[in-house]
Amino acid sequence: EPEVTQTPSHQVTQMGQEVILRCVPISNHLYFYWYRQILGQKVEFLVSFYNNEISEKSEIFDDQFSVERPDGSNFTLKIRSTKLEDSAMYFCASRESGQGAGNTIYFGEGSWLTVV
Amino acid sequence: EDQVTQSPEALRLQEGESSSLNCSYTVSGLRGLFWYRQDPGKGPEFLFTLYSAGEEKEKERLKATLTKKESFLHITAPKPEDSATYLCAVQASSGGSYIPTFGRGTSLIVHP
Numbered sequence: 001e002p003e004v005t006q007t008p009s010h011q012v013t014q015m016g017q018e019v020i021l022r023c024v025p026i027s028n029h030l031y032f033y034w035y036r037q038i039l040g041q042k043v044e045f046l047v048s049f050y051n052n053e054i055s056e057k058s059e060i061f062d063d064q065f066s067v068e069r070p071d072g073s074n075f076t077l078k079i080r081s082t083k084l085e086d087s088a089m090y091f092c093a094s095r096e097s098g099q100g101a102g103n104t105i106y107f108g109e110g111s112w113l114t115v116v
Numbered sequence: 117e118d119q120v121t122q123s124p125e126a127l128r129l130q131e132g133e134s135s136s137l138n139c140s141y142t143v144s145g146l147r148g149l150f151w152y153r154q155d156p157g158k159g160p161e162f163l164f165t166l167y168s169a170g171e172e173k174e175k176e177r178l179k180a181t182l183t184k185k186e187s188f189l190h191i192t193a194p195k196p197e198d199s200a201t202y203l204c205a206v207q208a209s210s211g212g213s214y215i216p217t218f219g220r221g222t223s224l225i226v227h228p
Binding site: 004031033041042043044045048056089091095103104105106107108109110112 | 147148150152157158159160161162165203205207214215216217218219220221
């Protein structure tokens with residue numbers, strides 16, 4: 001069964017450093033997302049990406065964050081100058097289309113980021 | 117503002133003891149309501165999508181139903197392996213945004 005894959009599964013970084021989280025969405029999907037989940041809290045939307053550009057972003061997704069689709073398969077989230085409060089599980093997700101079964105968003109297993 | 121409220125926050129059941137989880141929502145036009153299962157330290161695993169009031173979907177011991185204001189996830193004769201957090205997410209049809217809003221989830225523990 002096709003799945004969204006994410007790397008790394010866990011990363012520890014010093015405060016102020018830059019991190020890049022990587023994702024390979026399901027191959028025929030067209031819409032890509034990043035969500036995050038702080039420990040014990042709900043899953044929160046960060047950004048959506050379609051047709052090589054950001055289609056929507058939340059208030060959380062400020063200038064510290066950026067996304068990129070550098071090639072035909074990878075989708076990355078870059079966090080510049082990390083802060084302690086960026087510690088969270090980051091989920092990549094993808095969706096095939098907006099119609100019927102294609103409307104379902106599938107999630108990866110997550111990248112756990114710890115900022116120390 | 118779209119809101120999703122799940123209850124109870126936590127639920128403990130004995131194996132075989134059936135129960136229901138609730139997801140109440142307020143949204144300006146429902147495009148879809150999703151149920152996911154999340155195991156500790158893992159990503160949400162898709163279970164069901166419901167689109168209109170009266171719709172029902174089943175998978176093994178789980179059955180999801182939808183009304184105009186809430187959805188229920190019924191668990192029949194649960195087993196310990198059903199222990200997980202169950203997440204509800206609502207997708208609005210207005211404004212062209214297809215971004216689901218998640219509830220806080222219900223943590224289910226099934227004791228053998």
